[in-house]
Amino acid sequence: MPRLSSEGLIALVAAMLVRVGAEEAVAHQVASDLVEANLQGHDSHGMQLVPRYVANVEKGLITPNAVAQQVGGMGALALWDGGMGFGQVVGRQATAAGIAAAREHGLAGFGLRNTHHLGRIGAYAEMAVAEGLIGIFFVNAVSGVPFVAPFGGADGRMGTNPICIGIPKSPHPILLDFATSAIAVGKVKVAFNAGKPVPAGALVTHEGEASTDPAVIYGQGPRGALQPFGGHKGYGLALVCEILGGALTGGGTNQPATPNDRGIVNGMLGILLDPARLAESPAFAAEVDAISEHVMASAPGRVILPGEPERRARAERVAQGIPLDDVTWGDLSATATRLGLPEGEIRAALVG
Known part of the structure; x- marks a missing residue:
């Protein structure tokens, strides 16, 4: 390798x-x-x-x-159209504007539609926490035939629909970034390329049977689907992402009338808020530190905070x-x- x-x-x-x-x-x-x-x-x-x-x-x-263009909203709420530009560019443009609005108003929201793949959503949360803000992001994906089955289903009806929340904390922020599917569809492709199985509970065949074989998605036979994580809970969150990231922004959801032959199309709702407007900043930071230390003390060395696996991976891969x-x-x-x-x-x- x-x-x-x-x-x-x-x-x-x-x-x-x-x-x-x-x-x-x-x-x-x-x-x-x-x-x-x-x-x-x-x-x-x-x-x-x-x-x-x-x-x-x-x-x-x-x-x-393409650059992001504001097409709606006013004051602390804005709607942006990405013009099908690279998501890593137009997503940063819309998030930067949201950060500026949150600085002014204490709370800001933005919708972004018609953008190519936004990439790792944690990148936008990192932008927020770097400015001392809390960032909350809901994303949907209309990218070909949908991959994710609703709870109890056997065929794809939704995207992998990530949710990301970033909270400022010293020396490292809390960064929760996850797909509402059991695993991201890209991880199924990585496993397929490497000839490895995926975790149990991640996939179902086209007949609704559990599988760990990534060929269920990327093989030549009838295609199965990804499962939502956590059963009905992940399904509920994925549906909310369809509504907030797709319906609310005007970018479309994975219902049959929405074209799904436009590549990797994302919609995102971002919410940014300044914790200093709700609480004394030192008190907020102290409380975040206290609860973080409390949960990690349950099993020192084994309980870690969201974002820590990424920091460890980064240190290793920068070195090796x-x-x-x-x-x-x-x-x-x-x-x-x-x-x-x-x-x-x-x-x-x-x-x-």
């Missing part, structure tokens, strides 16, 4: 995106966010997506240099390089070759 440097991968992916029409700054932002996903251990949202991004630009499903399975690296390098990048430039990302 090859290992690659983050700097080398950013340069490689940025060069690939420039080849299909992205401006340098846009390409660098998208590449940096994709590599950051791999660094934090979320391989489902990293390099395995690059060939698909390139293909979607080539098909006209991504407008590479980012591991990519052979299929992902093969797809990435083959796409780079097809775009005309020299072999030396492609292999420069390899460690050792």
Whole structure:
């Protein structure tokens, strides 16, 4: 399994995106966010997506240099249209505007529609907590035939629909970022590429039988579906994401009348608030620290806070390089070759 440097991968992916029409700054932002996903251990949202991004630009499903445009709302509430630009760019633009509004009003909300894949939603929560704000995000995905079955169902009716909440805390924020499916669909693809099973309870066959075989989704036979996490609870949250991320923003939900042949299309509702407007800032920080220490003391070393696995993965991968399975690296390098990048430039990302 090859290992690659983050700097080398950013340069490689940025060069690939420039080849299909992205401006340098846009390409660098998208590449940096994709590599950051791999660094934090979320391989489902990293390099395995690059060939698909390139293909979607080539098909006209991504407008590479689009910027977010405000199309509605007023005051502390805004509605943005991403113009089917790269989500890592237009998502940051809408979130930055929401942060500025929250600074002014104490509380702000925004909707974002018509954007290509937003990537790791934790990136937007990280923007919020860096400014001392709490960030809450609900996202839906209309990206081809839906993958996630409702509780009790056997076929896909919804997207993986992530929820993310970031809370400021020193020295590291609390960052809760999860798909409402049992696992992200990208993790099923990573497992399929690596020839590994997925965790029990993650998949059902087209006949509704439990399975751990990623070929249920990516094989040649009748397609099964992802399960919601936590049974009816995850299903309920996924449905809420469809409504808040899709219906409320005007981006559409996974109901039959919504076109699902436009690539990876996301809608997002973001809520940003300044905790200092609700409580004395030192008291809030002290209370967050106290409850955090209290829960971790239940089993020191085993109970950790949301966001800690990502920090550990990042430290390890910065030091040792980012591991990519052979299929992902093969797809990435083959796409780079097809775009005309020299072999030396492609292999420069390899460690050792």
